[in-house]
Amino acid sequence: MSTLYERIGGEAAVDLAVDKFYRKVLVDDRINAFFEGVDMEKQAAKQKGFLTMVFGGPHHYTGLSMREGHRHLVARGLNDSHFDAVVENLGATLKDLGVSDSDIAEVAALAETTRADVLDR
Numbered sequence: 001m002s003t004l005y006e007r008i009g010g011e012a013a014v015d016l017a018v019d020k021f022y023r024k025v026l027v028d029d030r031i032n033a034f035f036e037g038v039d040m041e042k043q044a045a046k047q048k049g050f051l052t053m054v055f056g057g058p059h060h061y062t063g064l065s066m067r068e069g070h071r072h073l074v075a076r077g078l079n080d081s082h083f084d085a086v087v088e089n090l091g092a093t094l095k096d097l098g099v100s101d102s103d104i105a106e107v108a109a110l111a112e113t114t115r116a117d118v119l120d121r
Helices: 006-008 010-026 040-054 068-077 080-096 101-112
Strands: none
Touching: 006 010, 006 101, 010 040, 010 080, 068 101
16 A cells, blocks of 8 residues: 555645745745744755655654654644644645545645644643
């Protein structure tokens, strides 16, 4: 069975998805304040590495753990509604790129496994 990474199109697809995803996030008033002052080029590179890893591709992610990487945002009020908005934007991005509904559901399920860590619970 192929990995999610392979099914969505590998490195090129992840790169395109992350770039489109952050374009959506940065205009989403529910969550864009969390990205003010963030080096988006570095952020995108970290996200590409992370998604590649969780989608079953090569493991090159070297960022902080989800808990450590988001703790400062939880202190600024990051909560379930923000997490849901991020997942919604990711799903919409993948839909725009022609990813199947079943693969988008798998991505959402993977994202859900990180909720407690991202929200420092």
